[in-house]
Amino acid sequence: MVLGEDITITILEVRGDVVRVGIDAPRSLKVHRAELLVQLEQSNRQAASPADEVVADLTRALGSTGGTGGTGGTAGPGEPTAPSAPRPE
Amino acid sequence: MTAAATAELVTADLPVLEMVRPMPGFPDHRRFTLVRLDDEGLLCSLTSLDEPGLRFLVVPPDRFFPDYAPEVDDDVVADLELDGDSEVLLLVVLTAGGSLAATTANLAAPVLVNAGTRRAGQIVLDEPGLPVAAPLLG
Secondary structure, eight states, X not given: OXXXXXXXXXXXXXXXXXXXXXXXXXXXXXXXXXXXXXXHHHHHHHHSSOOHHHHHHHHHHHHTSOTTOOOOOSOOTTOOOOOOOOOOO | OOHHHHHHHHHSSOOEEEEEEOBTTXXXXXXXXXXXXXXXXXXEEEEESSSTTOEEEEEOGGGTOTTOOOOOXXXXXXXXXXXXXXXXXXXXXXXXXXXXXXXXXXXXXOEEEETTTOEEEEOOOSOTTOOSSEETTO
């Protein structure tokens, strides 16, 4: 559990082996964050290196969702160019 | 991607991104590049230059999540060296299924790239309720 400064842990109840604690944190998000990081790690590991066929399927599917339509131009798949970026307002 | 292909990437004149905020689960992978996979530049591969074969699929979120407008705090602005003139790429990591319908996007931690300085990071947002696996197709 990620704890920082000014975190108060209160024993709410002791029943045999079980101790219920309350956590009073100035930002309860700190505790959430540890759990979120675990979720993110898992998500990234799952997302990492999809199979080539899956990538091909998605590339095709995205090509058919509309937009301006493919022109079949000179750029082939895998061409190393950065996507266009939105301008900050 | 083979090691030889990765070497070619490095020697080619490609944008090498420096992940000043590494991806959770991949703390030592700092150097990536972006490879466009489709003609429109919608689907990209965030490809590791440190480990052959490691890559993530990313998309700009606005096509699928038009209302998604993450805010980042000052620490992020500082780490990415953003200022008023910065051009910022906003990307979300996809967990690919076999189809668009089975594919999800991580809205809880987008990837931000300072296009000018190439500093980048996967930013853990401070907003509760943002899904780690949001379906692309609602």
